[in-house]
Amino acid sequence: KAGVTQTPRYLIKTRGQQVTLSCSPISGHRSVSWYQQTPGQGLQFLFEYFSETQRNKGNFPGRFSGRQFSNSRSEMNVSTLELGDSALYLCASSSRTASFSYEQYFGPGTRLTVT
Amino acid sequence: AQTVTQSQPEMSVQEAETVTLSCTYDTSESDYYLFWYKQPPSRQMILVIRQEAYKQQNATENRFSVNFQKAAKSFSLKISDSQLGDAAMYFCAYRSADSGGSNYKLTFGKGTLLTVNP
Numbered sequence: 001k002a003g004v005t006q007t008p009r010y011l012i013k014t015r016g017q018q019v020t021l022s023c024s025p026i027s028g029h030r031s032v033s034w035y036q037q038t039p040g041q042g043l044q045f046l047f048e049y050f051s052e053t054q055r056n057k058g059n060f061p062g063r064f065s066g067r068q069f070s071n072s073r074s075e076m077n078v079s080t081l082e083l084g085d086s087a088l089y090l091c092a093s094s095s096r097t098a099s100f101s102y103e104q105y106f107g108p109g110t111r112l113t114v115t
Numbered sequence: 116a117q118t119v120t121q122s123q124p125e126m127s128v129q130e131a132e133t134v135t136l137s138c139t140y141d142t143s144e145s146d147y148y149l150f151w152y153k154q155p156p157s158r159q160m161i162l163v164i165r166q167e168a169y170k171q172q173n174a175t176e177n178r179f180s181v182n183f184q185k186a187a188k189s190f191s192l193k194i195s196d197s198q199l200g201d202a203a204m205y206f207c208a209y210r211s212a213d214s215g216g217s218n219y220k221l222t223f224g225k226g227t228l229l230t231v232n233p
Binding site: 033035042043045048055056058088090092103104105106107108109111 | 150152157158159160161162165206219220221222223224225226
C-alpha cells in the first residue's frame with residue numbers, strides 16, 4: 001500500500017501571499033489531519049477532515065483553512081502569509097472508523113519558508 | 116485540555132546499550148491512547164509503539180517497549196540493544212479514545228533528541 005503523499009515537498013513564498021498544500025492519504029483512509037511543526041511551538045494540531053467534513057480544529061487563526069475531496073485527498077490553505085507561518089506542515093491519515101485502526105500515518109511533510 | 120511533557124530534551128546512549136525516554140501526561144479522560152513516534156533527520160514521522168489505556172499489559176514491539184503507569188500518568192519508552200539507526204527525535208503523543216469528540220487529535224510532547232554513539 002502506498003503511503004501518505006504530500007505535495008509540494010518544499011515551498012518558498014513571500015509575506016502576504018497565499019499557499020495551498022496537498023495531501024493524499026493512504027488508500028481507504030477517510031480521515032486526514034494536519035499538523036504544523038516549528039522549533040518554538042513543536043507539533044500543533046491544525047484540523048482534521050473526515051468524509052469531507054471538518055471534525056476538529058486547533059487553535060489557529062482563520063487564515064488557515066482546509067478542505068477534503070470525495071476521494072479523501074485534502075488541501076490546506078494559508079492566506080496572507082506571515083513570517084511565523086514558516087514551518088514543516090505534516091499530514092496524517094487514519095481509517096478512524098475501525099476501533100483497532102486508530103493509528104495515524106504521517107506523510108513526509110511540506111517545508112514552507114516565508115520570506 | 117490534555118498536555119504531554121517530555122522532560123528530557125536530549126539523551127545519548129552507546130550502541131547496544133539500553134535507554135529509557137520519559138513522558139508524562141495530564142488528562143481527565145479514562146480512555147485514551149498513547150503513542151511514541153520517531154522523527155529521523157528525514158522528518159518522516161514513524162509510529163514506534165502504541166498503548167491503549169484500558170490495557171494493563173505494557174506494549175512491546177521488538178526492541179521497543181513501554182512502561183505504562185496509568186495512575187501516575189507516565190508512559191516511558193525503553194529502547195534495548197540501541198542501534199545507530201535509532202538516532203532521531205522521539206515524540207510522545209496522546210489521543211482521546213472518543214472518536215466523536217473534539218479531542219480526537221494527537222497532542223505531542225516537545226520531543227527528546229536521542230543520539231546513539233558508536
